Amino acid sequence: MLYVINVVLPVFALILIGYVCGRTGKLGINASTELNRFVVWVALPAQLFHFASNSSWQSLWQPGFIAAFAGACLAVYFLIFALSWFRKRDLSAASFAGLSASYSNTGYMGIPLCILALGQDGFAPAVISTFVVFAMFALATIFVEVGVLSHKKSHEIAWSVVKSLCTNPLLIAPVAGLLWSFGGLTIDEPIEQVISFLAAAASPCALVSIGLFLMQKREQVSSEAWTVSFAKLIIQPSLAWLLAGPILGLPDLWVNAAVILSALPTGTGPFMLAQYYEADGGLISRVVFLTTLGSLATLSGFLLWNKGL
Numbered sequence: 577m578l579y580v581i582n583v584v585l586p587v588f589a590l591i592l593i594g595y596v597c598g599r600t601g602k603l604g605i606n607a608s609t610e611l612n613r614f615v616v617w618v619a620l621p622a623q624l625f626h627f628a629s630n631s632s633w634q635s636l637w638q639p640g641f642i643a644a645f646a647g648a649c650l651a652v653y654f655l656i657f658a659l660s661w662f663r664k665r666d667l668s669a670a671s672f673a674g675l676s677a678s679y680s681n682t683g684y685m686g687i688p689l690c691i692l693a694l695g696q697d698g699f700a701p702a703v704i705s706t707f708v709v710f711a712m713f714a715l716a717t718i719f720v721e722v723g724v725l726s727h728k729k730s731h732e733i734a735w736s737v738v739k740s741l742c743t744n745p746l747l748i749a750p751v752a753g754l755l756w757s758f759g760g761l762t763i764d765e766p767i768e769q770v771i772s773f774l775a776a777a778a779s780p781c782a783l784v785s786i787g788l789f790l791m792q793k794r795e796q797v798s799s800e801a802w803t804v805s806f807a808k809l810i811i812q813p814s815l816a817w818l819l820a821g822p823i824l825g826l827p828d829l830w831v832n833a834a835v836i837l838s839a840l841p842t843g844t845g846p847f848m849l850a851q852y853y854e855a856d857g858g859l860i861s862r863v864v865f866l867t868t869l870g871s872l873a874t875l876s877g878f879l880l881w882n883k884g885l
Contacts, residue, residue, distance in 0.1 A: 587689050588872055590780055594787020608788035612844065615782045620683050621749030622774035627703050628753025629763070636704055636754075641830045644820035645701075646708045648838050652812045653678040653712060656804055657719075663800075667723030672850055673800070675716040676863045677807040681843035682706045684782035689840070690833055693879060701833035703750070710747050713845055789844060790865055801862040805842075808867050809874045813839035832882060839874050841867035 597603040603611075628636075657674035664670065680686060682705045690698030721736050742748070756763075763771070816838035820831040847860045 590783035591787040594784035598788040598791035611785040619778035621745045623778040624750040625753040626775045628750040629756040640824045640826045644834045648815035649678045668720045671716045671719035675846040677804045680840040688779040705837045804863045805866040841871040
């Protein structure tokens with residue numbers, strides 16, 4: 577039990593600090609937005625670039641893990657996508673619902689949690705999963721663009737999708753880091769130190785930002801939000817374990833990482849995407865709230881069960 581507390585407490589304590597600071601007014605009403613911008617545009621890209629630039633292709637190319645994690649993501653995405661489509665006949669809404677059910681908070685919570693639970697070896701699967709999440713984000717963006725811009729020509733939709741993906745700092749940074757690494761380039765020590773400082777700020781700032789986000793008032797929770805949250809916290813990690821363990825037979829480190837990363841709560845990415853398209857983000861915000869609270873129990877339960885094996 578002490579092991580679980582040591583792993584889970586630091587992560588959720590930072591979320592609680594953000595919540596308390598927002599509730600007591602120590603951080604203003606715009607703190608969540610501004611801190612989130614700092615993480616998205618500065619700190620997290622620095623962390624991803626730092627890791628990718630110091631990584632080899634061999635350390636990141638783990639086809640078994642990628643298949644297990646991505647397979648679980650895709651299965652849940654299309655399951656919820658189909659349910660939402662049959663109910664609303666709205667392509668954009670279905671895509672947002674599917675993304676909410678499959679978009680793990682790998683960048684904000686996955687990296688620190690995997691390191692705490694699995695040691696430094698847990699950093700690699702956390703970053704690999706972040707690439708997979710980017711792919712899910714891209715997939716959802718395509719469906720949203722098609723739904724929103726259905727009145728436009730195919731080449732205009734395609735250009736809009738490409739432009740959205742190519743301006744995402746969380747996609748640009750790791751790709752740039754990989755290119756830097758493959759090119760055998762080095763970084764001057766002062767610049768390397770600046771990147772390291774920013775990278776170190778990513779996880780704590782991101783977790784505090786989540787706490788500030790959860791403080792915001794929400795509408796009454798709907799049955800759809802409960803369905804999406806159940807798919808995120810129960811179905812997705814169960815599928816990840818099934819694929820990584822019994823089917824693919826991956827080593828314990830990668831099985832545990834696949835389950836932990838799949839069991840993470842929904843990140844704020846879908847909500848930011850909804851804001852970008854001026855869509856209704858009510859369902860997404862409720863799912864983020866429910867899964868963040870629920871993951872405290874599900875993640876703790878998995879870590880406790882796994883430690884007892």
